[in-house]
Every structure is written in C-alpha cells, then in structure tokens.
Amino acid sequence: MTKQISLFLENRTGRIAQVAKTLGENDINMKAFSMTETPDFGIMRIVVTDVERAVVVLNEANFAVSLTDVVCIQCPDRPGSLSNVLESLTSADIDINYMYAFSEGEMAKFVIKPSDIQKCEEVLAQSGCTIL
Numbered sequence: 001m002t003k004q005i006s007l008f009l010e011n012r013t014g015r016i017a018q019v020a021k022t023l024g025e026n027d028i029n030m031k032a033f034s035m036t037e038t039p040d041f042g043i044m045r046i047v048v049t050d051v052e053r054a055v056v057v058l059n060e061a062n063f064a065v066s067l068t069d070v071v072c073i074q075c076p077d078r079p080g081s082l083s084n085v086l087e088s089l090t091s092a093d094i095d096i097n098y099m100y101a102f103s104e105g106e107m108a109k110f111v112i113k114p115s116d117i118q119k120c121e122e123v124l125a126q127s128g129c130t131i132l
Contacts (some may be wrong), residue, residue, distance in 0.1 A: 034100040
C-alpha cells in the first residue's frame with residue numbers, strides 16, 4: 001500500500017506549476033501524477049518520495065490536501081499484461097475506482113485505487129505483479 005496525495009486545485013493558470021515548484025523547492029520528487037478536471041476545479045493525484053513532508057509543505061502553501069491509500073504495482077510491459085491484471089482483479093470481485101499508469105523500458109507501472117486494498121495486494125502478488 002502506498003499513500004497518494006490528492007490536491008483540489010482551482011482551474012487557474014499556473015496552479016499545477018505552483019504544486020511542482022512547492023515540491024521541488026522542498027526536494028520532494030513526484031513519482032507519478034494524474035489530473036482530472038471539472039469546470040470549477042481539478043483534482044491532482046500524486047505519489048511522492050516523502051508523503052509526510054509533502055503534506056506539510058503543500059498545506060503551508062495553502063493547498064487543500066487529502067491522503068488516499070492506493071496500490072502501486074509493476075509488471076512486464078507487453079501486450080496482454082494489463083488485461084491479465086484486470087482479469088485477476090475482476091475474478092476476485094475487486095472494483096477499481098480509478099487507476100493511472102505509465103511505461104518505462106521493459107516495465108509498466110500502475111497506481112490503482114481498488115475497492116479493497118488488502119485483497120487487491122494479495123491477488124496481484126499471486127498473479128506475478130511486483131507491489132511497489
């Protein structure tokens with residue numbers, strides 16, 4: 001299990017840049033992030049190198065911050081890998097609230113917000129994924 005930071009950002013030019021600057025100035029690296037938006041605000045979900053410190057500095061910079069438990073996994077980046085992951089979760093009756101992913105070299109990495117964190121980790125470990 002990994003802690004993910006969710007930030008609620010007004011739809012204003014430069015807000016994402018302010019988040020990146022705040023984290024960068026405090027030597028906190030973003031390992032993954034995702035953005036969603038509505039007409040009035042966006043939600044930035046990030047996985048960082050130092051969650052506790054990131055929460056403090058983002059709060060000090062007046063960002064609305066919340067923490068969420070997610071599962072981060074790694075598996076081979078080849079056709080069918082994602083299908084295998086999703087089929088194993090479906091077979092175990094685990095819903096996915098959202099997920100985001102990226103590929104790097106030979107490996108694909110996923111951040112998953114499942115309906116049941118513990119069960120998700122168990123199922124994915126048995127299906128050959130590496131939990132990060």
